[in-house]
Amino acid sequence: MADRGRQYLLLADEELISLARTGNAEAFAALYDRHSRSAYSLAYRMMGERQSAEDLVQDVFLKVWRNSGSYRAERGSVRTWILSIVHNRGVDHLRSTASRRRTQDKVEAESPKSQPSEAFAETWRNSQRDQVREALNTLPGEQLKILELAYFSGYTHVEIAGLLDLPLGTVKGRMRLGLKKVKDFFDSQDMAVPG
Amino acid sequence: MSDMGREHFEDMKEAYALGALSEEERQEFEEYLAYHPEDQAEVDELISIAGLLALSPAEQEPSPDLRKNLMQTIHAEASAPEPERRSIFDSLRSILGYRTLAAGFAVVALIGLLSWNLLLQGEIQDLQSQPNVAQNQPANANPRVLELQPAESAGHASGELIVLKGEKGVLVTKNIPQIPDGRVCQIWVIKGDKPKPSGLFQPGEDGPVAASMTRAPSKGVIVAITIEPAGGSRQPTSDPILTTKL
Numbered sequence: 001m002a003d004r005g006r007q008y009l010l011l012a013d014e015e016l017i018s019l020a021r022t023g024n025a026e027a028f029a030a031l032y033d034r035h036s037r038s039a040y041s042l043a044y045r046m047m048g049e050r051q052s053a054e055d056l057v058q059d060v061f062l063k064v065w066r067n068s069g070s071y072r073a074e075r076g077s078v079r080t081w082i083l084s085i086v087h088n089r090g091v092d093h094l095r096s097t098a099s100r101r102r103t104q105d106k107v108e109a110e111s112p113k114s115q116p117s118e119a120f121a122e123t124w125r126n127s128q129r130d131q132v133r134e135a136l137n138t139l140p141g142e143q144l145k146i147l148e149l150a151y152f153s154g155y156t157h158v159e160i161a162g163l164l165d166l167p168l169g170t171v172k173g174r175m176r177l178g179l180k181k182v183k184d185f186f187d188s189q190d191m192a193v194p195g
Numbered sequence: 196m197s198d199m200g201r202e203h204f205e206d207m208k209e210a211y212a213l214g215a216l217s218e219e220e221r222q223e224f225e226e227y228l229a230y231h232p233e234d235q236a237e238v239d240e241l242i243s244i245a246g247l248l249a250l251s252p253a254e255q256e257p258s259p260d261l262r263k264n265l266m267q268t269i270h271a272e273a274s275a276p277e278p279e280r281r282s283i284f285d286s287l288r289s290i291l292g293y294r295t296l297a298a299g300f301a302v303v304a305l306i307g308l309l310s311w312n313l314l315l316q317g318e319i320q321d322l323q324s325q326p327n328v329a330q331n332q333p334a335n336a337n338p339r340v341l342e343l344q345p346a347e348s349a350g351h352a353s354g355e356l357i358v359l360k361g362e363k364g365v366l367v368t369k370n371i372p373q374i375p376d377g378r379v380c381q382i383w384v385i386k387g388d389k390p391k392p393s394g395l396f397q398p399g400e401d402g403p404v405a406a407s408m409t410r411a412p413s414k415g416v417i418v419a420i421t422i423e424p425a426g427g428s429r430q431p432t433s434d435p436i437l438t439t440k441l
Contacts, residue, residue: 025273029266036257038250045252054261061265065272067432072388075430076243083249085432091214092424096377132250150215151248157210158217175209179244 013078021068028065035079036061039086046090046152056093060085087151094154135185143178146171199227204234212241218426222409225392229410341439343368343420349436354403356418356439364393364408364418368437371398374422381427383435384410385417393418395427416441 008016008030016034019027039060043053063085071081136144149155149163157175161168199207204227210216211224228235343354343366354368366382374380382394396406412418419435 023273025266025269028269029262032262032265036262037254040257040261041252041255042249044255050258053255054257057257058261058265062268063432065269070430070432072430075239076246080243080246080249084246087214087246087249088428089424092377092426096425129250129254132247135247136251147213147245147248150210150213151245152252155215156217156220157215160215172206172210175213175215179209179212179241182247183240183244 014073017064017068017071017078020065028068031064031078032061035082038079039082042083042086043090046087046094046154052093056086056090060089063089091154131186131189135182138185139178139181143174143181146174147178150175199223203227204231208238208241209245212238212245214245221426222395226409229391229393341418341441343418343437343439346434346436346438348434352436354420354437356412356441358412358441362411362413364410364412366394366396366406366408366418366420367403368396368398368406368420369403371404371420371436374398377425378422379425379427380406380420380436381423381431382406382408383417383419383421383431384408384412385419386413386415390419390431392427392429395423412441414441 008027011019011027011030013031013034016027016031020031036057040053040057043056043060044050047053047056060082064082071078075081076084139147146160146164149160150157155163157171158168160166161171164171204224207216207220207224211221216224228238339358341356341358343356345352350372351370352368352372353370354366357365357367359365368380371380379395380398381392382396383390384393385391391410393408393410393412394406396404398404408418417438417440419431419438421431421433421435423432
């Protein structure tokens with residue numbers, strides 16, 4: 001059993017998702033172990049509290065299990081796919097319950113619980129995470145804030161304009177500049193945008 | 196065709212990539228994209244960049260109980276019979292595969308010819324009275340009528356795809372099982388293995404419901420309906436309940 005589990009550690013995400021599609025629960029467990037932390041971190045950032053974040057992650061991984069056949073490699077990595085499901089369902093939840101809270105400060109104030117990993121793949125993922133954080137650090141605060149309100153809190157651009165008491169055109173302009181700056185960061189480092 | 200012009204597209208694309216459009220704006224934007232596939236790559240790139248934000252939060256560790264509970268469900272489903280494990284394409288194959296195209300068209304033709312005057316005339320008249328549906332279609336336009344094939348899970352659901360002049364598609368569905376709150380029926384046009392969102396509608400509690408398609412049902416495509424979260428999905432997240440092949 002342990003050996004079999006170890007074998008799955010060596011498989012690429014695409015192979016794991018193919019196996020999961022055939023009903024292989026161990027392959028799915030390996031996928032969960034590989035990506036649950038990223039998924040949960042995003043869910044927690046959006047929901048702002050543990051129980052809602054766990055409910056969201058459980059919901060997302062069940063969806064991944066039941067709809068693994070809908071993954072399309074040409075549209076991005078498995079991790080990107082899983083995180084996009086977390087994001088989309090998180091936004092749905094925030095908008096449908098109208099219980100949206102501005103969680104940024106609360107979440108940012110808590111200390112991260114990063115755990116060391118022996119796996120090279122995990123190191124690589126962490127490296128990408130560092131690159132992304134570095135890219136976001138290049139943004140002026142007012143641009144980053146707008147991207148975060150949109151992406152993590154599920155606000156529409158019109159709502160953000162109202163919240164920040166800014167003209168809608170300014171909000172759109174900052175979104176445009178913010179995303180462009182992130183792209184420029186990766187271009188300037190001769191790095192591809194992680195997919 | 197969307198009223199949204201190029202300038203409006205340029206104005207909205209970043210908000211779309213960040214998921215910061217209202218539902219109405221999002222649908223309008225996707226309708227524009229459907230008619231301007233040349234802009235899709237630019238939007239995909241923006242979505243990739245916006246998606247990087249997902250990697251930025253401080254790392255948090257989910258509780259071991261989450262894994263335990265999830266895997267209990269997974270193991271139970273893994274040992275259960277097949278039905279929930281199929282993808283949209285597996286399902287389409289099983290739904291459409293054993294019905295040959297010829298037989299399908301025969302059924303379509305028979306049902307279409309016999310029932311069209313009785314059933315759909317009235318519905319098309321209703322549709323013509325609605326804005327955005329069958330707009331500008333002359334009363335004597337000669338529509339094609341294709342029967343939608345229900346999945347096993349769809350109960351007594353039935354429906355027909357009416358292809359009006361100019362490849363405008365209208366779906367008329369009946370008896371779709373009640374769907375949970377916060378869900379909608381989403382129409383897909385599937386070309387090759389790429390499903391494209393093609394409209395949303397709520398099934399009626401009684402009587403047929405008509406929904407116009409935002410994407411033309413051109414020859415060779417599959418038209419399918421799935422149940423999706425409110426507002427629709429970019430890709431199908433559930434198996435189709437009704438399908439037909441053109």
